[in-house]
Amino acid sequence: MxxxxxxxxxxxxxxxxxxxxxxxxxxxxxxxxxxxxxxxxxxxxxxxxxxxxxxxxxxxxxxxxxxxxxxxxxxxxxxxxxxxxxxxxxxxxxxxxxxxxxxxxxxxxxxxxxxxxxxxxxxxxxxxxxxxxxxxxxxxxxxxxxxxxxxxxxxxxxxxxxxxxxxxxxxxxxxxxxxxxxxxxxxxxxxxxxxxxxxxxxxxxxxxxxxxxxxxxxxxxxxxxxxxxxxxxxxxxxxxxxxxxxxxxxxxxxxxxxxxATLELRTARQAANALAVARALRERPEVSGLRHPGLAQDPAYAVAAGQMSRFGCVVSFTLPGREFAERFLAALRLVDDATSFGGVRSSAERRGRWGGDAVPEGFIRLSVGVEDAADLVADLLRALDTAG
Structure with a gap:
């Protein structure tokens, strides 16, 4: 061989x-x-x-x-x-x-x-x-x-x-x-x-x-x-x-x-989806501290644009407290409540549950997958409505 x-x-x-x-x-x-x-x-x-x-x-x-x-x-x-x-x-x-x-x-x-x-x-x-x-x-x-x-x-x-x-x-x-x-x-x-x-x-x-x-x-x-x-x-x-x-x-x-073999396809789709999700979440009053380096409004954007060719699949943001965040995660249908990131299926977690990161209790790390962007946005917005 x-x-x-x-x-x-x-x-x-x-x-x-x-x-x-x-x-x-x-x-x-x-x-x-x-x-x-x-x-x-x-x-x-x-x-x-x-x-x-x-x-x-x-x-x-x-x-x-x-x-x-x-x-x-x-x-x-x-x-x-x-x-x-x-x-x-x-x-x-x-x-x-x-x-x-x-x-x-x-x-x-x-x-x-x-x-x-x-x-x-x-x-x-x-x-x-x-x-x-x-x-x-x-x-x-x-x-x-x-x-x-x-x-x-x-x-x-x-x-x-x-x-x-x-x-x-x-x-x-x-x-x-x-x-x-x-x-x-x-x-x-x-x-x-x-x-x-x-x-x-x-x-x-x-x-x-x-x-x-x-x-x-x-x-x-x-x-x-x-x-x-x-x-x-x-x-x-x-x-x-x-x-x-x-x-x-x-x-x-x-x-x-x-x-x-599918790395380019997956990461390109995930980066595009993450940007679409971040833009949608910017419009929600429950969401604060929204971060994604591909957003032009993000404080990291200028430096990121100088050294990154795509901005990744992760979006982070803070919801109004632990209970709100957990209701939000429970209401999601397309997004798994799981740690890690980068998978083809979207996942999210309340990061503070581990106790090792200096983040608020309502801090969410969202890993955006390869689903259709419109479906992900709809799922996230519906979950925010339900959690409120």
């Missing part, structure tokens, strides 16, 4: 193609007579390994798998279509984010993180780093506030747009400032996906994401990855994955790669 190796595949045929074409073909092996065009997952814990293992493309199931290789080639192609890059897949988004933080930082060093990051980053990971003797400095995403904390830092950690508040920072500006001070830059690109924003092209050293969400889009797997142009950084991430066992399953990796 056509087996990938540890050498990058030749994707010269993808030079200059459109985003949809790239997403559909990234990481797909060259055509071979009588072979499937998209090979299935490889299930194995070990490989036939005669003689000296040095130079062998695959040696053991925790070190590598052909199914991972194809996915990682695809992710590298999406994150950095104009220059070579290396992607490393993990069992979850937190597996990828933890690998970046814990493989690149040492006791006594400092990291600058967003104060409004995803709650596991803002809470658990920050506490873990502090326990390891790493100085954690935090500032909000908005207004590039992390700039003021960069002196002496080893790593600048960005999350833009932020989750769940949807603030945006200027990646180019922050990356340039960090590099002037000798710091690496890692960007959590989960909400945007590489079709909405490419941190490596904007100056970052690493782009990382939870593939659980919009990247794969079907709410049926856990996956994460990090991508870098520097092979030495990628090698450290692979070693961390191997020694901690944070490896993706072959079925999850195969499902993720399969899902990339």
């Amino acid at each position: 056509n087996q990938p190796t540890d050498q990058p595949m030749d994707h010269a045929h993808l030079a200059g193609v459109g985003e949809g074409t790239r997403a559909a073909h990234a990481g797909v092996p060259p055509r071979a007579p009588y072979e499937p065009p998209f090979p299935g997952p490889v299930f194995t814990s070990h490989y036939h390994l005669p003689g000296d293992p040095a130079g062998a493309p695959y040696t053991y199931g925790r070190d590598g798998n052909p199914t991972w290789t194809r996915l990682e080639e695809a992710l590298a192609e999406l994150e950095s279509p104009g220059a070579p890059a290396h992607a490393v897949a993990f069992a979850s988004g937190m597996g990828a984010l933890s690998a970046v933080a814990l493989s690149l930082l040492r006791p006594g060093e400092a990291v600058v993180v967003p104060a409004d990051a995803y709650n596991l980053v803002g809470g658990v990971l920050r506490e873990q780093l502090a326990d390891y003797g790493i100085e954690v400095r935090a500032a909000p995403t908005a207004g590039d506030a992390q700039l003021a904390l960069l002196d002496g830092a080893r790593l600048l950690w960005l999350e833009t747009p932020s989750n769940p508040g949807l603030d945006v920072c200027d990646i180019r500006r922050l990356a340039a400032a960090a590099h002037e001070r000798g710091a690496l830059v890692a960007v959590d690109n989960t909400l945007a996906t590489p079709l909405g924003q490419r941190p490596l092209e904007l100056g970052a050293d690493l782009a990382m994401a939870s593939g659980t969400k919009a990247l794969t889009g079907h709410a049926d797997l856990l996956l994460g990855y990090a991508a870098a142009r520097d092979e030495a950084i990628a090698a450290r991430l692979r070693l961390w994955r191997k020694t901690t066992g944070a490896v993706p399953g072959p079925m999850e990796a195969w499902l993720a790669h399969r899902s990339l």
Whole structure:
């Protein structure tokens, strides 16, 4: 069977193609007579390994798998279509984010993180780093506030747009400032996906994401990855994955790669729907604090428009209190009450129920799916009427 190796595949045929074409073909092996065009997952814990293992493309199931290789080639192609890059897949988004933080930082060093990051980053990971003797400095995403904390830092950690508040920072500006001070830059690109924003092209050293969400889009797997142009950084991430066992399953990796073929279609529809929903919600008196970076009235719009090609599927807003929000969620018919975001079916939740985000009790994070925009708007407006 056509087996990938540890050498990058030749994707010269993808030079200059459109985003949809790239997403559909990234990481797909060259055509071979009588072979499937998209090979299935490889299930194995070990490989036939005669003689000296040095130079062998695959040696053991925790070190590598052909199914991972194809996915990682695809992710590298999406994150950095104009220059070579290396992607490393993990069992979850937190597996990828933890690998970046814990493989690149040492006791006594400092990291600058967003104060409004995803709650596991803002809470658990920050506490873990502090326990390891790493100085954690935090500032909000908005207004590039992390700039003021960069002196002496080893790593600048960005999350833009932020989750769940949807603030945006200027990646180019922050990356340039960090590099002037000798710091690496890692960007959590989960909400945007590489079709909405490419941190490596904007100056970052690493782009990382939870593939659980919009990247794969079907709410049926856990996956994460990090991508870098520097092979030495990628090698450290692979070693961390191997020694901690944070490896993706072959079925999850195969499902993720399969899902990339529709990434452009899904995210374009979701972005258009999210903008339509945000515009409709602006007209409702019950809704306050409405955020979506694609709205021209949004405080993040100017910066977002300078670095994002599409603005994502998430809309956030606040309703008048916990009880109102819960009545609203219960009245929805097309929108599931669920955590996470990026799925083809719309979902929403009262984010304050987890207790880890500094948001009002009536704060709603809405993930807009691929349903017809008019149907979603009608469902949301009817639920607001019912809740009132």
